[in-house]
Amino acid sequence: EYTKHLTEYFKSLGLKPGYNNSYTHLFNFVSGSELGRVNVIKLQGLKVKTQLHQDWAPLPYSKSGSLAGKEIVFAGYGINAPETDEQKPYNSFTDLDVKDKWVMMLRFLPEDIEGKRRVHLQRYAKLFDKVMQARNAGAAGVIFVSGPTSNSKSDVIPFKETDLSPTYSLPIISISDKLAQQILEKAGKSLKPLQKELDTGKVSPGFNIPKVSLSSHIEIDHKNTKGRNIVATLKVPGAKETIVIGAHGDHLGQGKSPSSL
Secondary structure, three states: HHHHHHHHHHHOOEEEOOOOOOOEEEEEEEEEEEEEEOOOEEEEEEOOOOOOOOOOOOEOOOOEEEEEEEEEEEEOOOEEEEOOOOOOOOOOOOOOOOOEEEEEEEEOOOOOOOOOHHHHHOOOOHHHHHHHHHHOOOOOOOEEEEOOOOOOOOOOOOOOOOOOOOOOOOOOEOOOOOHHHHHHHOOOOOHHHHHHHHHHHOOOOOOEEEEEEEEEEEEEEEEEEEEEEEEOOOOOOOOOOOOOOOOOOHHHOOOOOOOOO
8 A cells, every 4th residue: 555655645745656657666674584393403512502593593685505514713803894994994803714614703893992993893703794795705604692791681582583684694693601611612712701802892803613513404494575666767967977766665664673673
């Protein structure tokens, strides 16, 4: 009904059809995800048993399938923010080989940095940005950790069936602080001191975690739904440039996660 209303409104303004002589552009999108029958991870070199939702969980936009044992590297906050006139660069991946490995990284951004620095890093601190950095560097998978100094209500990111995010080409999981600590101990490290140092804004070098590898099997069923964009144009004689104006009259305006509401 909302698409009909928008179409009639555009017509009343004298706007012309904007997509192949039509006001309607149909597209497919992921409208929800649910966990399949089998979701497990195994840590070789570490004598621990992991329980889904308590110790770990896949993220809804994770790739499904199996991944044989891969090494793990720690990449701090997993942020790659370029230099600007006012801000120094911040790159968690400098001199760190992540190719064909799991990249363990903290969620959010350093807690104790000042305002302008925080605003700068915030632009590159979303989970999607961090996943893309790891993927572009050739990572096999991504492991997110909340850490004890974060303000997160749950250290394991809950699996949300209403998440509308697209699927990425690598497995993405969240693990508990306790499990992260057990893994980091293999490198002689401890999660809380690591995070506290990073929270100062210092870019500490990442490192390999020896004698431990991670295997995973993830099954996520994605529901695909058709959405509609309503597109119209106002043609101005002699105009040399085109301005595109957008608003969420599509699925992102309906209040589900993520959305414009």
